Amino acid sequence: MEQAELVGAAREGDRQAFEELVRRTYVDTFTLACRLTGNQEDAGDVVQDTYLRAWRGIGRFRGEAQFSTWLYRITANAAATHVHKRYRHRTEPLDELNEPTELHPGAQPDVAAESAEMLDKLAAAVAGLPPKLRALVVLKDVYGLPHEEIAEELGITVAAAKVRLHRARRRLRDVLYEQGEEAHAV
Amino acid sequence: MRCEDVSPLMPALVDGPEVPNIAVQRHVETCLRCQAELARYRRMLRGLHDLRTRYVEPAPESLDETLAALAESSERNPVLSILSGRRLAYAGAIGVAAVLVARNRRKSLRLAG
Numbered sequence: 001m002e003q004a005e006l007v008g009a010a011r012e013g014d015r016q017a018f019e020e021l022v023r024r025t026y027v028d029t030f031t032l033a034c035r036l037t038g039n040q041e042d043a044g045d046v047v048q049d050t051y052l053r054a055w056r057g058i059g060r061f062r063g064e065a066q067f068s069t070w071l072y073r074i075t076a077n078a079a080a081t082h083v084h085k086r087y088r089h090r091t092e093p094l095d096e097l098n099e100p101t102e103l104h105p106g107a108q109p110d111v112a113a114e115s116a117e118m119l120d121k122l123a124a125a126v127a128g129l130p131p132k133l134r135a136l137v138v139l140k141d142v143y144g145l146p147h148e149e150i151a152e153e154l155g156i157t158v159a160a161a162k163v164r165l166h167r168a169r170r171r172l173r174d175v176l177y178e179q180g181e182e183a184h185a186v
Numbered sequence: 187m188r189c190e191d192v193s194p195l196m197p198a199l200v201d202g203p204e205v206p207n208i209a210v211q212r213h214v215e216t217c218l219r220c221q222a223e224l225a226r227y228r229r230m231l232r233g234l235h236d237l238r239t240r241y242v243e244p245a246p247e248s249l250d251e252t253l254a255a256l257a258e259s260s261e262r263n264p265v266l267s268i269l270s271g272r273r274l275a276y277a278g279a280i281g282v283a284a285v286l287v288a289r290n291r292r293k294s295l296r297l298a299g
Contacts, residue, residue, distance in 0.1 A: 030244040141234040169197035
């Protein structure tokens, strides 16, 4: 069955159709959740929350955007909520929290070894960003969501989204190019 | 215009300037150091874009756990589950229509009385 048909059936309340959508989009959603949270354990919780929210809200999905983009937005919102809850009782400002975690990418046979090494460094640098900055760079520079949508899901202004993105890019640039690896970092 | 003035603008410049700044553009066009810096940002953005299709494989049991949570949620909230999706919208519309009809009927009775 085509994805559009599955979405239509799920909107009518067909849980099996929705479960098939979950199976088809799971790795993609999990990857985004990993990039947003910086680790696989939190990503598992975020993905579960994402699909529960998606199931409850599928009736509101009008099909103007792609289903995957709609899911990205829910994932972004669920990840922001998760990160906020997790660090609520800590004293450090959320901007400064750092949780670099090694992400283990799946096998990509079409990626050359040198390119894979470069992407590993970049992925590790992204995972090492503070959560609020990481969210911006992942949603904008990796997944290509517009500032307006990102700002809406994160509950911030468009101007704040842009400022955070530029701060995130600056930090990534510093991590990648100020370790004596200028020629090979990316 | 000096490199130090342009450097903080680089993370935004890499997208292309929203409002063209002639002084900044002229400096970058003639400054090899700033051109190299801009090239670093461009390479970084290309790499970030490539991460999009570099999937992270979830643990094998992860999908099953999510599907189980979904089933459990539906069992816990059977009414919500039945009313999920478009059905909820239909139910809502019927509810609103019923309230409006009742309100109009009350108004008619008051006028008649």
